[in-house]
Amino acid sequence: xxxxxxxxxxxxxxxxxxxxxxxxxxxxxxxxxxxxxxxxxxxxxxxxxxxxxxxxxxxxxxxxxxxxxxxxxxxxxxxxxxxxxxxxxxxxxxxxxxxxxxxxxxxxxxxxx
Amino acid sequence: xxxxxxxxxxxxxxxxxxxxxxxxxxxxxxxxxxxxxxxxxxxxxxxxxxxxxxxxxxxxxxxxxxxxxxxxxxxxxxxxxxxxxxxxxxxxxxxxxxxxxxxxxxxxxxxxxxxxx
Numbered sequence: 001x002x003x004x005x006x007x008x009x010x011x012x013x014x015x016x017x018x019x020x021x022x023x024x025x026x027x028x029x030x031x032x033x034x035x036x037x038x039x040x041x042x043x044x045x046x047x048x049x050x051x052x053x054x055x056x057x058x059x060x061x062x063x064x065x066x067x068x069x070x071x072x073x074x075x076x077x078x079x080x081x082x083x084x085x086x087x088x089x090x091x092x093x094x095x096x097x098x099x100x101x102x103x104x105x106x107x108x109x110x111x112x113x
Numbered sequence: 114x115x116x117x118x119x120x121x122x123x124x125x126x127x128x129x130x131x132x133x134x135x136x137x138x139x140x141x142x143x144x145x146x147x148x149x150x151x152x153x154x155x156x157x158x159x160x161x162x163x164x165x166x167x168x169x170x171x172x173x174x175x176x177x178x179x180x181x182x183x184x185x186x187x188x189x190x191x192x193x194x195x196x197x198x199x200x201x202x203x204x205x206x207x208x209x210x211x212x213x214x215x216x217x218x219x220x221x222x223x224x225x226x227x228x229x230x
Contacts (some may be wrong), residue, residue, distance in 0.1 A: 044221040103155030
């Protein structure tokens with residue numbers, strides 16, 4: 001079945017460091033890809049998405065490019081802030097009766113001042 | 114406007130008991146999803162409603178789990194004969210149509226933390 005694999009955390013960075021969180025997926029069709037973020041004490045929220053190959057999703061300085069050839073959707077940010085500390089989930093949406101979303105296990109990011 | 118709300122926020126029950134978890138989606142959203150999130154894991158899909166009907170219930174782990182959405186708005190997830198392994202955070206999400214090529218943004222509620230003793 002379809003699945004999402006993302007790098008294990010926690011990832012600890014200093015403020016202004018470059019961030020990469022790797023995500024690869026397995027899918028039989030052409031899914032849409034997402035990154036969700038869960039800040040401490042808050043609910044899950046969509047960070048960015050890409051719906052077809054070579055699309056780049058971006059938001060709040062984060063970006064990820066849908067790479068069909070490598071089945072990847074790595075999350076990057078050029079300069080992280082303490083406020084980016086959260087858990088990040090990579091996900092794909094596949095068509096069944098409608099569309100359901102499959103999530104990775106999550107990667108916890110700690111950013112130190 | 115109001116987001117997705119879930120009640121109760123916490124539920125503690127004893128093994129073997131029956132529980133109901135409620136989800137109020139964003140008004141006007143036709144699609145509603147239930148997920149289960151265990152500690153340290155990502156959300157795991159349970160069931161998806163399009164209007165009143167369950168379009169995909171393939172994620173329900175067994176027949177102790179059941180969900181309804183009788184009027185196409187509020188949904189209730191029902192768990193019979195609870196087991197300790199059912200302890201998790203149960204998340205509800207809604208989206209406008211659920212059918213827009215899978216690109217429809219899902220808005221998540223805060224979750225219900227279920228603890229089965």
